[in-house]
Amino acid sequence: MTLASMAIAQGAELNIQAEFKPDPSNPFFNKFENKTEPTGYCFFYPSKCQANNMFSLRTPIAFNSKHPIVAKHTDPRQGAIFYIPTEWRDFMVTHSQTGAQETVRVRIVGFGSQYRVAPDDIRLLVNDGLPGIDIGPAHRMMWGVSWNTPPGNCSGYSDTVSYNHIDFTFFWTTPSQAPCQKQAQFKIPRFRYNYLDFAYELQTPNPLKMSTGSYFGNITYTLGPNEDFDMGDVMIPTDSLLSLNFTLNVQHTLKVAIPPGGNKVELTPKGGWQQWLQKGRVPEKIYRDQTVLISASSRFKMQLSCEQMMGDTCAISNGSHEVPVDVLVSMPNGIANDGDSSAVSRKPLSVTTAQVFKSTFYVDNRASSLHFEIQKRHVEEMLSEQGNYKGNITVIWDSDL
Structure with missing residues (x-):
């Protein structure tokens, strides 16, 4: 050939x-x-x-x-x-x-x-x-x-x-x-x-x-x-x-770690209850800022799931009366809002709408914060009622977009 x-x-x-x-x-x-x-x-x-x-x-x-x-x-x-x-x-x-x-x-x-x-x-x-x-x-x-x-x-x-x-x-x-x-x-x-x-x-x-x-x-x-x-x-x-x-x-990473005891959140006023007990002054809010360690290298979303729900957020109850709990999140540098790449500071979370965040670089085991808050008018309602208020709130981090 x-x-x-x-x-x-x-x-x-x-x-x-x-x-x-x-x-x-x-x-x-x-x-x-x-x-x-x-x-x-x-x-x-x-x-x-x-x-x-x-x-x-x-x-x-x-x-x-x-x-x-x-x-x-x-x-x-x-x-x-x-x-x-x-x-x-x-x-x-x-x-x-x-x-x-x-x-x-x-x-x-x-x-x-x-x-x-x-x-x-x-x-x-x-x-x-x-x-x-x-x-x-x-x-x-x-x-x-x-x-x-x-x-x-x-x-x-x-x-x-x-x-x-x-x-x-x-x-x-x-x-x-x-x-x-x-x-x-x-x-x-x-x-x-x-x-x-x-x-x-x-x-x-x-x-x-x-x-x-x-x-x-x-x-x-x-x-x-x-x-x-x-x-x-x-x-x-x-x-x-x-x-x-x-x-x-x-192969992305999305890992969340809550420090020991961080899954039990007690809401209190700034400086404690002394102003209410001694002067009857209703706190502006009761709250708890909970540190959460996060590792992330991609986009992810966050959303709430509630045992009790009021409107678009979760609630806690004394058995007969319930009040809404605002849940917000703040992220470390390196995690931004997905839409405009702005910093994530006290971003409200909800039950019905997922908030999407993105990594601008790989964040490894950095501190973020979950903010749990009940505002003054609802605190006033609670103080007029009797009993302990409690409820389960689940915060979901999800990389499956």
């Missing part, structure tokens, strides 16, 4: 995973972490990829010449030329349960491969079939300059190069959406790129605005002449499509 007659396969798929999990030691780091094991360039040179915030994968996609590459061809598309999709591209990821969608951006920032000349030793191709030249100079003679020197619109890394008498391994970065090309100085009967390495950069959504769970999405690139990955008119890919399947896992 000749290279020109090879069939184009349906497509190749690669899976990319990223994860967000709040880190108490770094609460302001609100980004996804790429959990995909690198292959190709970043596997061999991890420090360079980390320094440039890029990741790489190797695909088995090869490119084969459909006819010989002519020496000193004048049309760049008849030789070694590379158009790489370097621009940012958007695609949607969808929550597996809720259907909520977020935008992810990806761009290709580098590529590499291993070219192969055939059927002869490169030293014979550049020296009229005669031996007597070293392999390294022969590769340079083929292109007029070392392949390790990237053409104008690409850049490269010198430590990525390896070669033998038929192969040359390379990796170039692609800072702009423009072709990179090399001109063969000698005829190459058959030419091949043995695989496709590519490096990519991601821009992920703010995980603090996303729900716990998994989001899935994909983006597909085309390969071949005048497609996304375009290696000219001579080099034909073994696959015409490259699909990147993304999974974004969000």
